[in-house]
Amino acid sequence: MSRQHRVLVVRCPGWPPPEQAPSRGRPVGRPVGQPVEAGLEPRAFEQVVTAVTEFCPRIEVLRPGICAFGARGPARYFGGETALASKVTETVERLGFECAVGIADGMFAALLASRDALTAGSVVVVPPPVQTFLAPRSVTVLGEPELAELLIRLGIRTLGEFAAIPASEAESRFGPEGLFAHRLASGGDPRPLAAGPQAVDMSVELEFDPPAESSEQVIFAAKSLAGQMHAKLAGSGLACVRVQVQLTCDDGQEITRLWRHDGFLTDLAVADRVRWQLDGWRGDHGDAGVAENTVAGGIALLRLVPDQLVQHRGRQLGLWGDEVISDRVARAAVRVQAMLGHDAVRHPVLTGGRGPAEQALLVPFGEERTPARPPDRPWPGQIPAPAPTTVYPTPLAAMVTDSGGTQVTVTGRGEVSADPAWLSVADGPSQAITAWTGPWPITERWWDPVSSCRKARFQLVTLDGSAWLAVVKDRRWLIEASYD
Amino acid sequence: MGAALAQVMPLVAERRDGPERRDELVGLLADGAVRSGRDISPGSGVLSDADLFPVLPALRELLPLRALQRGSVVAAGDWSMLCTALAAGPVASGAWCAAAGIAEFGVVAAADAGLDPARLLLVPELGPNWPQVVASLLDGCDLVLLRPPDRPSAQVRRRLEAAVRRYGAVLLVAGAWEGAQVRLRVTSQAWVGIGMGHGRLRGRRVRVVADGRGEWSRARARWLWLPGPDGTVAQADDPVTSDRLKVRYPEIGFSDIGFSGIGLSEIGLSEVSLSEVSLSEVSLSEVSLSEVSVGVG
Numbered sequence: 001m002s003r004q005h006r007v008l009v010v011r012c013p014g015w016p017p018p019e020q021a022p023s024r025g026r027p028v029g030r031p032v033g034q035p036v037e038a039g040l041e042p043r044a045f046e047q048v049v050t051a052v053t054e055f056c057p058r059i060e061v062l063r064p065g066i067c068a069f070g071a072r073g074p075a076r077y078f079g080g081e082t083a084l085a086s087k088v089t090e091t092v093e094r095l096g097f098e099c100a101v102g103i104a105d106g107m108f109a110a111l112l113a114s115r116d117a118l119t120a121g122s123v124v125v126v127p128p129p130v131q132t133f134l135a136p137r138s139v140t141v142l143g144e145p146e147l148a149e150l151l152i153r154l155g156i157r158t159l160g161e162f163a164a165i166p167a168s169e170a171e172s173r174f175g176p177e178g179l180f181a182h183r184l185a186s187g188g189d190p191r192p193l194a195a196g197p198q199a200v201d202m203s204v205e206l207e208f209d210p211p212a213e214s215s216e217q218v219i220f221a222a223k224s225l226a227g228q229m230h231a232k233l234a235g236s237g238l239a240c241v242r243v244q245v246q247l248t249c250d251d252g253q254e255i256t257r258l259w260r261h262d263g264f265l266t267d268l269a270v271a272d273r274v275r276w277q278l279d280g281w282r283g284d285h286g287d288a289g290v291a292e293n294t295v296a297g298g299i300a301l302l303r304l305v306p307d308q309l310v311q312h313r314g315r316q317l318g319l320w321g322d323e324v325i326s327d328r329v330a331r332a333a334v335r336v337q338a339m340l341g342h343d344a345v346r347h348p349v350l351t352g353g354r355g356p357a358e359q360a361l362l363v364p365f366g367e368e369r370t371p372a373r374p375p376d377r378p379w380p381g382q383i384p385a386p387a388p389t390t391v392y393p394t395p396l397a398a399m400v401t402d403s404g405g406t407q408v409t410v411t412g413r414g415e416v417s418a419d420p421a422w423l424s425v426a427d428g429p430s431q432a433i434t435a436w437t438g439p440w441p442i443t444e445r446w447w448d449p450v451s452s453c454r455k456a457r458f459q460l461v462t463l464d465g466s467a468w469l470a471v472v473k474d475r476r477w478l479i480e481a482s483y484d
Numbered sequence: 485m486g487a488a489l490a491q492v493m494p495l496v497a498e499r500r501d502g503p504e505r506r507d508e509l510v511g512l513l514a515d516g517a518v519r520s521g522r523d524i525s526p527g528s529g530v531l532s533d534a535d536l537f538p539v540l541p542a543l544r545e546l547l548p549l550r551a552l553q554r555g556s557v558v559a560a561g562d563w564s565m566l567c568t569a570l571a572a573g574p575v576a577s578g579a580w581c582a583a584a585g586i587a588e589f590g591v592v593a594a595a596d597a598g599l600d601p602a603r604l605l606l607v608p609e610l611g612p613n614w615p616q617v618v619a620s621l622l623d624g625c626d627l628v629l630l631r632p633p634d635r636p637s638a639q640v641r642r643r644l645e646a647a648v649r650r651y652g653a654v655l656l657v658a659g660a661w662e663g664a665q666v667r668l669r670v671t672s673q674a675w676v677g678i679g680m681g682h683g684r685l686r687g688r689r690v691r692v693v694a695d696g697r698g699e700w701s702r703a704r705a706r707w708l709w710l711p712g713p714d715g716t717v718a719q720a721d722d723p724v725t726s727d728r729l730k731v732r733y734p735e736i737g738f739s740d741i742g743f744s745g746i747g748l749s750e751i752g753l754s755e756v757s758l759s760e761v762s763l764s765e766v767s768l769s770e771v772s773l774s775e776v777s778v779g780v781g
Contacts, residue, residue, distance in 0.1 A: 329580045332624020333605055336617055346606040348591045360591035362606060369602075384684055386711040387592035389565040393608070419681060435678040437685075459685050465673040467685050481590065483675075483685060484564045 006081070008071035008103045010052055010088060011114040015045055015065030046201075048099075051091050055084065068110065071103050085123040105130035108184045112141060130187040135160030142181045147174060159185040202238070203305040204229045211250040211298025215278045218247070218299050219271050226270035229304050240306030243270060245277050248301035268330045270304065272366065333365045342366075350375045354382045354442065356391045356469060356481040381442045383457065388469050388481035395478035398470060399424045400433075400460070410456045410472050414441040423462055423470075425479050431462040439472065537574035537626065537654060540598060542708050542719045546668060546694040552627075553665070554652040557645060561669035563631050563658040565593065565710050566692060569717045570656055570668070571629055572598035579603065579626035584618055585610045586631050586658065596715025615640045619647045622655065631658040638662075666696035671705070677713070687713045689720045 049059055049067055055078070056069040071081060078084040085101040092099035102113025104126035113133070117124040126133045137159045140148045156162050162170075163186040170182035206225050212218045222245075233239060243265070247255040259265075259273040278299075333345045346362035352373035353359045359382075363369045400408045402418035409417045416439055422430040438458030455473040457480075462468070467483035536551040544550040552558065552574060560567045563586055571581045572594070580603045583589045587608035591601050605625065610617050614633055621628045622644070636644070641662065648655045657664065670690045677686025690710045695703040707720040 329605070329624045332582075332620050335620045335624075336607060339613070339617060339620070340607070340609070340611050344607060344609060344611075346608070348601040348604055348606060350592065350595055350601060356590065356592065360601070362591075365605065385596065386685065386687065386713070386715040387590060387596055389568060389590045389593045390563065390588045391590045391592075392588050416681075435675065435680060435683075437678050437681065437683055459678060461675050461678055461685070465675070467675050467678075467688070481588075483688070484562075 006071040006075065006103060006105060007068055007107050007110040008074075008081075008085065008088070008101060009066060009068045009107070009110040009114040010048070010092065011100045011102070011111075011118065012045070012048055012065050012092065012097045013100070013118060014097055047095055048092055048097055051095055052088060054091065055088055066111070066114075068107060075103075081125050082123065085125060089122045100124075102126070104133065106187065109133055109187065112137065131160070131163070134185060134187055135163070139181075139185070142184055144177060144181055147177060147181055150174070163187075202229065202232050202236075202240070203303060204232065205246075205301060205303035207301050208299055211300045213298050215275065218278060218302060219275045222274035222302060222304070223267045223271035225302060225304055226265075226267040229270075229306060230267060233306060238306075243273070244303075244305040244307050245270075245274055246301070246303040246305065247274070247277065247299050248303070250297040250300045253297075266330065268334075268366075274302070330366075337365060352377055352379055354379050356383060356388050357393070359387070360391075381440070383440075383469065386483070388483045390482040390484055392479065392481060395471065395480045396426045398426070398468075398477040398479045399430075400458075400470065400477045401430070407475075407477075408472075409475055410439045410441070414439055414456065420458070420460060423460055423468065425468070431464065431466075433460050434463055435461040438470075535652065537579055538577050539573035540569060540576075540717050542706075542717050543569060543573065545706055546692060546704065547666060548696065548698075548700045552654045552656075554626075554654060555649040556665040557648060557655045557657060557661055557663070559657045559659070559661040559664035559667045561658070561667075563588075564670060565597065565688075565717075566668060566670055566690075567629055567656060567658045568594045568597050568599055569708075569710060571627055572717070574627050574654070575599045575603050580605070580624070581627040581629060582607060582621040582625040583629045584621055584631070585614065585633055586629065593711070593715065597711060597717055615644060618644055618655075622647045622651050622653045625653065627654045627656060629656045629658060636661075664696070666694060666700060668692055668694045670710075673710075687711060 045065060045067075052059055052067060052069070056074045059067050059069050062068060071084065075081040075084045078087055081103050085103055088101050089099050100114050100117035100122050102110050102115070102117050102124045104110040104113045105128050109126055109130045113124040113126050135158060138148075139151045139156060139159060139162055141159070142148060151157070151162060156165070162182060165182065167179060167182055167186075171179040174181070204225050206221050208218070208221070212221070229243075243259050245255075245257055245259060249255070255277060257273075257277050259270075265273075333347075337345050343364050345365040347365045347367075347369055348360050348362050349369040349371055350359060351361045351371035352375045359375070361369075361372055399422075400420045401422045401424075402408055403421040404418075405422075406418065408420045411417065420433050420436050423433055424430045436458060439456035440458075441454070441456045443454050455471050458470045458472070460468045460470055468479050469481040469483070471478050471480050535554040536549060537554070538551050539547060547558075552570070558570065560570055568590075571583075575581050576598050581599065582605040584607045586606070589606055589608070591604070591606075594604070595601055605621070607617065607621065610633055615636070618628060618630055644655065645663070647653075655661075669692070671693050673688055673690040675685055675688050677683050687709050688711060689707060691705055691707055692710075693703050693705045695701060709716075709718040709720045712718045
């Protein structure tokens, strides 16, 4: 079991637990990541969090009413754990809230200690080893009623008894939940403390009055709203793993969806997600009478909630412009797309492949640029560097003849029938070939009868100094690319 | 013999065009100390007032101010690697490039030359209202590489030139453009590394001639590797050097050596018999010249 950290849990009984217990193991996230609950209560807890921040700047809010932080450092500063706990209680009670504090090794024990503290005085400090503290407790505290019932029927009543079972047994008999519970019972931590920095509401919202009828209006607003959100996050040096888009209709209906963000989405990309969400919702409803690009009933409120805040580490987005599409470029690209169609603007990305056309993927602007095949692997039969400057989207028909005017062919053994002497591209005039090399036979995807093909490539240089990449396939010559 | 070589090597004098500050700026840009992309936030080594885009070192001598100037139109002859090479420097320094009307744009070759596809937009088909599309692209991208689908009228040219100036962009034309500030063109080219049925394309030596308006009206030429064996763009030896040597040793095919692309400066003349070196040997095989050794006749 990994080394345990001293954790201090502040528990204020005034806040009810949320209706739905958060699933185990998954970081609970800060309250801003949860659906907005009615009433002021979750917000009121921010006062407590702010006050506790004076003891430690990095606080994790588990849910309204409970927050935690690493106790080791603050305890040293405030003269011991008991002194720290009393000071915290004092501070919170001065705000007018009831409060209990528990300190123990690991989050689970600290939570139990804080629960004890509610009844047995306001402070409970559990000295290590934590197993001594946990062992006599009932298995019901694991928060798994079904598992607890089963364990009790098996005669395992306490955490100590449960912890005595080998972990592998616990897993094979009780599944992943069992293993998780076993880890808790043994004094392991469910997860490391994920301390969020200052509890600041990072969400942004915009009301539409009158409600926005056209989705374009909403998307346009979403972009500037995303800009606000990103600025807010950047101001605190944060990024979000996911962003929650909440759209509230005029009739009170709410469309909420979480989108992966990872700190990499641009304003425009967030606006895109809003568009998709609106599109999807319209699709679901499939109102035949509703015209394209309109929202039935109108959107009254758009809210963007950054979820799972993390330290923004690594690249400073936008500073060097890498990968990050600036607004200005995106605007121009979208404008051209509006004129010529979505596929008219391509944002290329290098990908693995042999032929010149296979090595670059021309992704329509705005779509995800993921190489289909890794570019940095060896591709046997790849055309050698330097790469051709001109790659024809559809190869040009060509004719290569020997000095006698007969078409040059390649035998099954990869031998050329005669030296190529003349090249004619797309029925153009014949040009003398001054240098050539090949054939480079390629049998691609021989295992797949559909996409398998046999061909041989040549490089040809003509009298005017032009260099060509030619391919013979089924006795036909094609110009795939040129090196000009 | 080393002394003889030193005499014929042309002196590479530092150009001193324009005010001192600008020269320094170009140097800084070229060294990557400052960046001049439009959407780079100020601070952190960025000069927001820089109206120049650095180009690849090999191309500097071909451009006034040794860089591409915002608001200017540069005509680079027919679509070729010269266009890609001109765009590579600005893109490497943070600019965005849009290639308009070039459906057969070779992305891999561009990437090898230094043009990062991450900051490249391709608009292969421009449609009938192409000036409008190009104007939109000029608004968003610092650099637009355009092959006009048809010959632009004077009115269209004026309109796009105005857009170029307004947005502080650079219009790089693959084709002719009357009134371009700078014109570049490839006047001769030769591939090396490939023979009759053997070898393969390794590099291309080209002679690029540049001229333009004003003080740049006098044409100047440079030999470049476009591309070199690794796909990059580099300066190639000037065959003039070889020609001068040829005067001294008329029996030797020096220009052939230049053609082979092996720099004269890399050859210890005392070790090499140049009379033995023929075009086919040097250019078609990968013999390093230092390995060829017979005394000078």
